Amino acid sequence: MIVFILLFCAFPFLVGVKSYWITVFIFAGIYSLITIGLSLLMGYAGQISLGHAAFFGMGAYTSGLLTTLLNWNPWLALLAALLLTSSAALLIGIPTLRLSGHYLAMATLALGEILVIFFKAEVELTGGPSGFGLIPRLSIFGFVLKRDIEFYFFVWSIVALALVMAMNVIHSRVGRALRSIHGGELAANAMGINTSSYKVQVFVLSAALASLSGSLYAHYVTFVSPTACELKLSVFLVVMVAIGGMHHLWGAIVGTILLTVLPEFLHVFQDFDILAYGLILMIIMIFAPNGLVGALAALIQRLRRRFLAVDSQRRGVI
Amino acid sequence: MGISIWSQILQYLVTGVSIGSIYGMVAIGFNIIYNATGIINFAQGEFVMLGGMIMVTLTAAFGAPVIVAFFLTVAIVALIGGLFERLAIYPLKNAGVLSLIIVTIGGSIVLKGVAMFVWGKESYALPHFSSEEPIPILGASILPQTLWILGAMLLTVVLLTLFFRFTLIGRAMRACSSNRTAAYLVGIDARQMVCLSFILSAAIGAVAGIIITPIALVDYNRGFLLALKGFSAAVLGGLGNSAGAVIAGFLIGILESLGAGLVSSGYKDAIALIVLLVILFVRPSGILGDKEALKHRSF
Amino acid sequence: MGCGLIRADRTPLPQKVEECGTMRNHRIWIIGIALLFVFACGGGDQEPGGAPTQPAETQQAEVQEPIKIGAIFAITGPASFLGEPERNTAMMLAEEINAAGGINGRPIEMLIEDTEGVEDNAVKAVRKLINQEGVCAIIGPSRSGVTMAVVPIMEESEIPLISCAAAEVIVKPVKKWVFKTPQTDSDCVIKIYEHMKTANIEKIAIITGTTGFGDAGRQQLKSIAPTMGITIVADETYGPADTDMTAQLTRIKGTDAQAVVNWSIVAAQSIVPKNMKQLEMDIPLYQSHGFGNIKFVELAGEAAEGILFPAGVLLAVESLPDDHPRKAMLLKYKQDYESKFNANASTFGGHAYDALMLVVDALKAVGDDPAKIRDHIETIKGFHGTAGIFNFSPEDHNGLTKDAFSMITVKNGKFVLFQL
Known part of the structure; x- marks a missing residue:
């Protein structure tokens, strides 16, 4: 954790405070917030969602609309967005989480699509497919987060907080209950764990994180349109979690950073960057079906075992 | 001008059936792979797109007769499907369902990239198989090509049913999907069945692509959105059930078209999706899906 | 694949x-x-020719430092049919300029980034071009929404942006550092409505795509109609991936509309004329300037015959009279593009042509200082571009009037100027 913090503090000074890599990492940070929540939902509660872009969109639109149309304070708008999205997630989660597997994926996907259609159709309110802009920037105690470097530190501190919170969740009673759901829902039920209530709780938590991420996005880009929260994003969020390794919270961060940074390097391939991108996804999944962090953890374990084995052998010789 | 409300409604139904048959065709492809592996193949839409694209190339660029081009296209796409399975799915022996799905997402991106490289970014159309003169039915009209789509779909369903019921390989595939270990014990190689399922559903995807391109056009980016509708139909019908997929395809198509005609074209897709959600909440395993199908593998 | 399917x-x-x-x-x-x-x-x-068109290792011994110009287009993704011709055009022009010795002896270096038509990529790309590469101006993006997303950065960094997207909001209200080259939606609407007047059409149906372009058109169509005595009796939309619009058209058929306006920029717009033919609707069909790609005519086939739409004359350059002031320039661009890329020239590529040439004009006059470039573009008058003759002013950052549009129709599968 400390290494993580140091690394992120040092990063801007390594690449230069005005470097566009700061911008890239701001987006990585914004999406990390969602993937941390998704990782809890997928890796720990064993539920899949293809609708998290919708919660992201809800956060972004609510924040954007309240601040531009009603001149609300951005922080107040952010809280309102959080509240609205969480209640929506609660409402949606109760019937939806009765479904499982692909049916759950389809239901969340449908909900996301409906929301995007709403954003596109309600032109008077949302600006329709063109979106709307002029969203004010965030300020902390009167200090406007105008420069990228400022926003960078702001976003990643929030990511760190979210990570700490998620870790607490995992190590709490809820976390143990969640893992039991993943292990076998029936058995968990039989043990007297109210699985559906825990599932809904995690779902709402992950939606709230997505909403927060959306609000930050709106205040950073200062412009929101339906393309920002389409199904494609939902799919990629799931891919980010899986590539990083869904059974580890760090996997969410690693996957998000990797898939946000990767396209920047693939630009050398020009139009073929999507081809290379797809190939890399496949190769990672084929070689590390449990994600990069999963593979790393397995490797460390194997090395440790081998080391121990060598150790005990040597001891045997002596 | 003006036409009576009844012939309008009839036209909506006809349109719905015509859109729905496209969704149904795509959904059938999903089902075959789902049955064999339990995964949703995100590259299914790309098989459809490739079918359309390769057909365009064979007929327009090489001037092949439609019939020859048709079978050649299906064969090529089937081969791509098989290769895809061997290269990307086969090596992932014991991976979870989610890992497999991510691999198919990667695969779909790759296929899309290849298509962009080969065919560029423009849209293509095919000439209709027969005349383009609409056939009037009681004040509504239907294109002959729609009849081709309907015919191809029914034929596909019938052939698939016969294949799964009466041929040795088809029965072996069914055995694998209902109980892998048991199938293995009686000497069926499940791995080969998975490969076969990819070949089969790629071929069906190609057929779908070929017959819908005259109406729906095709470009390298088309696959994803077709897959989305196809996936909706497959889930609504009950995963793994081809008759259900066809019914669900029609249902979604008709809802969309009635929604566009009678309510609001902006919300037509939303209307179809809301009905889909309601049905899923009432019947969590889809219209024709049985409870058995719900026993999914964990992610 | 020799797979023994079943093990005996x-x-x-x-x-x-x-x-x-x-x-x-x-x-x-x-x-x-x-x-x-x-x-x-x-x-x-x-x-x-990979993106950054390298300044062909200038032959002269005294290698001058290249002038860096940025470009962001939707080269891949759903809007790639816009970004592709724009990118090609920018690359082609840069090569031509450098082959001719560059600008005042300095070669130009085009730095082209792909936005995929998505806002966050555009934000990243613009930051990269400005902070990392230090470009003096940026052309693009292809889409209106994406343009609006990068406007704040341009204003903040004080670098001029010449957008290739059409929506009116880009230049209305005027933003100090932002210009655009495509003709304005409202002018297109006025042109269509004027034409309807001559044909005594008063009641119309509109059908628009649910993309930024289609929606902007829908807004203009609806707001201008009353001022010109036109009633919209049906207002339908379709998604960019829809395969069949007969439902919407049947609804239109049920009204007493005398003409249909189909406003979209994606290929799905070609399905509308086909479906109209299927439903035997013989009222006139008007399209927007988003129809400005002969490919769309090919997709619609026979059904495209007689479609009317306002667009720059680039599309029908062959049917222009020889004394037309811009014929030679348009013809050269069209022929160069078509022979180099083996694809049809479209007005979309033309927007990039105009954007880059405006920057080049400024570079020639005032050098590569961003503020001077901006000030210069604002004073450009009588500039012959592919979209029309540009006259910029501090109040007008588009510089075109409705005269930039001509009514074009489809005849024997080709674009020709519409003549009464």
């Missing part, structure tokens, strides 16, 4: 060791093929 003999469960071996073999295969692909692509893209 009941072989015992294969041994783990053997399994591992085959698995590894497979993996090696996959890597091999993957690498092959990547290399093939990496090698392949150099030929057609």
